[in-house]
Amino acid sequence: MNENIIKIDNLKVYFPIRRGIFLQTFGYIKAIDGINIEINKNQDISVVGESGSGKTTLGKSMVGLIKPTGGKILYNFNGKTFDMSKQLPIDVRQSIQMIFQDPFSSLNPRLKIIDTLKEPLEIRKLFRSKKEMIDYLGELLEKVGLKREHLYRYPHEFSGGQRQRISIVRAISMKPNVIVLDEPTSSLDVSVQSQVLNLLQDIKKEYNLTYVFITHNISVAKYMGQKIIVMYLGKIVEINDADKLIEKPFHPYTQLLLSTVVEIKSEHAEKEVKIGEPPSPVNIPSGCRFRTRCPFAMEICAKKDPPLSDHEGSLVACHLYSNQKKEISVNNS
C-alpha cells in the first residue's frame, strides 16, 4: 500500500475582484474551483494546463502560501496529519518546498548566495557551528554542479541555469519530503533544461523526494511525473498515469493539448485543429466549462458540470463518458 502524503479535498481558491474607491467586491476569479487530489509518497505528479488554469495557485496552496477559500489540504508528516492552511511547526513547514519559474526573481539580488541560503537553516538551528553549516551548503552546491566559492557571490554573477541550481540547493537544504516545482525550466535553454531535469531526477532518488511538477510542456510533464493532472479553468479535467494519458487521452481538452504539441522529429501534419479562445475566468461557462471550445459539446454539457469519474482507469470529467459507459469514438490524434 502506498502511503498518502498529500490529500487535497474540494479545494477552492477565489480571488475577489475589487473596484471603486471603497474597493467593493464585484465578483470572484475562481482560480481553483473544487479539486480533489491524492498524492502518494514518491509518486511524482505533473500538472499541465493553459495559462490561467490555476497551476501556480494550486502549487502555492500546497505549500501554504495561499489560504484556501474552501476545502482542505492535508499533509502527512512523520505519521501525523497537518492542515496546510493552519500555523505549522517550522520543521513541518520547511518539509514542503516550492521552486519557482523565474530564477532571476526568486533570489534576493542584494544578498550573497550564502546569506540567502543560511536564513531558513538558522531559524531551525540545525547546525552546531557556522562552519558546519557552510560545509553542508558547500557540499550541496557541489552536488548540483556548482562550486563552494560560489557561496560568496551575488545572484547577478550567475546564468539562468546556475541560479535555478541555487534555488534547488535552497529547497533541498531544508531536507524536504515534497517539492512543488513551478515551471522550473521554462525560462531555460534546452541544453540547460536537460541538465536541470537530470539533476532533479538524481536528487529525487538521493533524498527520497516527492515532486509536484508544474509545466505547460507535456513532454516534460511525462518525463517528470508518474501521473499527469490536466487542469482547465480551475478544475481537473483528467488524471491518469503519464504514459496512459499520452497514449490514450480521453478528455477532449487533453486531446486538444496533445494535438498542439510541436515536436522535433515528428510529422507535423497540416491538420487545422480548432483551438478556440479560452473564456474569461470571471465568466465561467455554465455546466462543463470546456463546452465553449469542445467539438463534442452536447445539450447536457451546458446544464451539468461533469464530475471526475473513472473511465478505463483514467479519471475524466466529461459527459461523453459519464452517463452511459459506452465508448464514443473521438478523433484521437
Next chain:
Amino acid sequence: MTLLEIKNLTITFKTSNDSLIAVDNVSFHVDKGETVGIVGETGSGKTITSLSIMRLLPSNAKVSGEIFFNGKDLLKISEKEMDEIRGKKISMIFQEPMTAFDPLYTIGDQFSEVLFKHENVSKLEAKKRSIEMLKLVGIPEPEKRFYQYPHEYSGGMIQRAMIALALLTNPELVIADEPTTGLDVTIQMQVLNLIKRIQRSSNLSMIFITHDLGVISKMANRIIVLYLGKIFEVGSVKDVIFSSVHPYTKGLIASVPTLKTSKSQKLYSIPGNVPSLKEIKSGCRFYSRCPVRMDICKDNDPKLFEYTPGHFVSCWAVDPNRNLVNTYE
C-alpha cells in the same frame, strides 16, 4: 531566386574596455518564398543578426560585411532609402507584442499609420485594409476591434494582431523573432498555422528565429544553427534535424525530452555551459564542451564547408581539410 544574401556579416560591440565579436563572419541567403530558420541558445546572436538586416542595431554596434536585398546592399544605402524599405518591404514580428504596439493608441490608428507612411492611401482605404488584415489573422469582430487599445486584446489576439501589422504592407521579407515563445501550446499552434498559411499563400520569404527545435522543424525549409555568433550547421530540415553532423546540433536535439522519451532514460546533456563571448579563444568555440574534440580544434577555428550538397558544417571531425592543417603544424 535569391531575395536576401548576407555575406561575411560581422557585428562587434564596443564596451568600455574591450570589444566583443557577437556575430562572426556569417553568410547565408533567403530565396523567394522560402523560410529560413535560425536556431540557437540565448546569446548566440539571433536577434542582432535580424536587427542588422533592419539596420536597427544599437549605436555601440559596428557592422561589417554585405546584406544584399533584391541586389541592393542595405548597409550602403542612405537612411532615407532604408526607411522606405523598413516596415514596407521588410517587416518584423517580435516576441513581445508590446514592443510593436504603443499602448496609448488604438490598434486601428497604429495600423493606419503604417499605411499612411508607406502608401498613399485615404483614411477610409486604410481602415478597410486594416480590418481585412485583422480578419485574415482571425481576430473576431475586426470592425469593433479596430477601435480598441492593445490592452483590450487577449494574449493570443495581440500576437496575431502583430502578425497582421507585419503583413499589412505586403512585405517581401518578414523576420519573426521568437514569435511564439512564452505562449501556450494551443495558441502557439494557432499562430504557427496562421504564419504558415499566409507565408504559403503570398509566397512570402521569412527568417524564423527560435530556440525551439520542434517549432523550427515545423516552420522552416532550411535551418541555420548558430552558436556564439558562428554558423555551425546549415541545411534542409532533413539534413539538420534528421541527419545532423555537428556535435552541437546532435547534442541539442538529444537534449529535448519528447513524448516518446521514457522516464527511465537519462536525457542527454551537453557538458558545461555556453561560455561568454569574452572567453572565446582562437580555436573552435565549442571545444570546451565537445564530445569529439581533437587536438586540431584547440587552436584552429573550423570553417563552414559543404558536407553534402546544400548541407554545410563547420567541424574538424568531418572536415576533409583537416589533414592539410595538420601538416602545416
